Amino acid sequence: MSTTTIDTPNTDAARATTKAMLCEGNEAAALAVALARPDMVAVYPITPQTSLVEKLASLIAEGRMDADIVDAEGEHSVLSVLQGGALAGARTYTATCGPGLAFMFEPYLRTSGMRLPLVMTIVTRDGITPQSVWGGHQDAMTVRESGWIQMYCETVQEVLDTTVMAFKLAEHHDVMLPVNVCLDGNYLSYGASRIELPEQAEVDAFMGAKDVNWHVALDPQRPMAVDPLTGGSGGNGPETFARYRRGQCRGMQSALRVITEIHEEWGQRFGHHFAPLVEEYRLDDAEYAIMTLGSMTGAAKDAIDEARAAGEKVGLIKIKTFSPFPVAALKHALRSVRALGVVDRSVAFRWNCGPMFQETLGVLYRLGRHIPAQSFIGGLAGADLTTAIFHRVIDETRALLTRPASDEPVWLNAKD
């Protein structure tokens, strides 16, 4: 089962050599990229990702990172340059957010279709329109049917570790899909924490050989047509197209296993253990639970601890891997829960709820048990999701034990 309960501190005995330091999430992501030794990074600055690409530029300028940096004229070209690089054999990386992600949508769709193992940080941002340059998950949620793997991080350390792991995941032959490491704009991007930076040699041993374009290449020594036209009626065109799509779906499903394996290996090597798919926090005897995503989880855990101290039988489910959606792991987490509150930092316009809530409804159906579940939406456009707010979430979720859930989402941080 691909769930991990994080309740024991890391033991020094299991730990590889690391260096402790204080850094912000964007800086941690850049340091992780350097550790993964990409050949090519293409960048375009956009708030709140900017300090990440600045850090990359300075790492390269100082000779602490050996990569070709392409200062492209926009995010559309950023991703396109990297696609060309990957097709020629380069390990590639970029970062973006919000409008930048929207602008790269056309090549973004293509990266997963060509099964290119790019890694891209989304420093998540709300918007576009009403305008906002602050955090929120709407950008990343908007592209959830694009065939990319998406993992959301809770802490700066998790950003660093997940970013390195993302390269190994993307290049795994059973996966071969691009990966987004989502780090919350403002909260993680600029929030400084103590981190432990693994030694380069240890990361090299973890990563193994680069393996980017064994399956698809632009190389005169192996001439092939990349991404020929498929489909149409008659002939085997539609079947060819369907085979590609099924392959992508298979890669996504394989990723659930590979993410788990890679997290286990990482934990063994570096002593940093993160739940790969779904974290179950104080859930064993919980009667009801709340679900979180990303950096909000810290405040939520504090609220859970306080509620537990007051005798409440409440637990927390943190989604780490959002795409592919961890159906089996979430079913396990929900095994004994009788009421559920799901907190999203974005909206699913079509369903009048949060996207994670919407996804969870499908899992509840597959679970075969009817559990009252409530959608909460908060933390939009940089709003704080405080421990006090999570107490409200806990209270309203507890109430579901005795009354049905509302079809309306509960808008946290909203003036009614």
Added chain:
Amino acid sequence: MGQAYSTIAFDASKCDGCGECMKACAGAKFESDDVRRSLIQIMPKAAAATGVAAKGAFELALCRQCGDPKCVTVCPAGALGKDGATGVIDWDASKCVDCLLCTIGCSYAGIALDEYTGRVSKCDTCDGKPACVPACPTGALRHVTTARIYNEVGGWEDLFAPGLAGCQGCNTELLMRHTLRRVGPDTVLATPPGCVPGMGSVGFNGTTGTKVPVFHPLLTNTAAMLAGVKRQYERVGRKVTAMAIAGDGGASDVGFQSLSGAAERGERILFMVVDNEGYMNTGMQRSSCTPYGAWTSTTPVGAHTRGKTQDAKNLPLIMVNHRCAYVATASTAYMEDLYAKLDKALEASEHGFAYLHVYSPCTTGWRFQSAMNIEVARKAVESNFVTLWEYTPETGLSFSRPVDRPLPVVDYLKAMGRFRHLSPEQIEHIQNKVEENLRFVQKIAEKEHG
């Protein structure tokens, strides 16, 4: 593969009928001063029998050393044959049965009965040093060695599959095959959406139309993707040419940002635009390279509209202002010029951004008969509608084929159905724009050289 030829070209507009060429020929071939023995015959134009001394009033009877010689086809004795190396058509006196069928087969009066010998005779270009050409005081005669290109490249590998699905007489297919022959197999080729992939360069359902690695970028990102390919090969120390064969629409419109960005960064790629002045493979819609007045399916001709209402964007000049390592315009009507520019562009793409803009008449979208393709391309240049030039930051801009006596642009326009509806005012607008553009480029050329 067609056979090579070298021949003697005649510019009637320069000929004043002095007859020096005929004298030189008769002297060189027969040690005679009788111009009737000359194998080159200059004659007053039948329709312009008056004003015989005027330039342009003469026509030529001479062997063209045709690529597909009818004299050779009709000769029952096998006495005529085209030399594979020089392309000259040789007459073998020992095999000739004097039937004179060859003289009927030739449309140019290029092989004729020599009354002195009673046998046929014809021009053999004097073993590559024709006596008539240097004898001409006005430069009306040129020894054209088009053979050079055929002889050089004829043996090179055609890197496209046979049977690409182009329209009949498609100029772009001609261009693609020649270009890739020159560029060679150590190439990664990008063919963004347009006629080039539509023809099958990037195949269907897993097939491919090329023998080099090829990809179908987005219409919007060709230059960026190629830059990524090239940079990675440079990083690992491999010499690979990264080349685009792109249409004008994507390059000048939605792909322009990527093109401009790559040029500004000096990405070491070769970007060729095949300018057929519109989105031709999707049904002939206008692009920003479509000229003023042209009919397209989105600038139709009706009671309220008379074709496109704006002038074309001058993409090659915009690229000059990026200070690319190399920028040139070219035309398939001037193959030697095109090949010379390809050589330079390839070389430049090893140290900077190289841009080649090739005018490519579209039989289907421009509405003319497919056999007329090169003729249309040539008239575009001869009328200065299209100017042939090249630019490097070191040498500036210079014309590679200036036109001394341009045709009126209407001669070019009337070759195509897409301009059939033009009013005299529209034609005047186009003529004025052609002259304005020419002056503009000339000024840049002067300034760059001054």
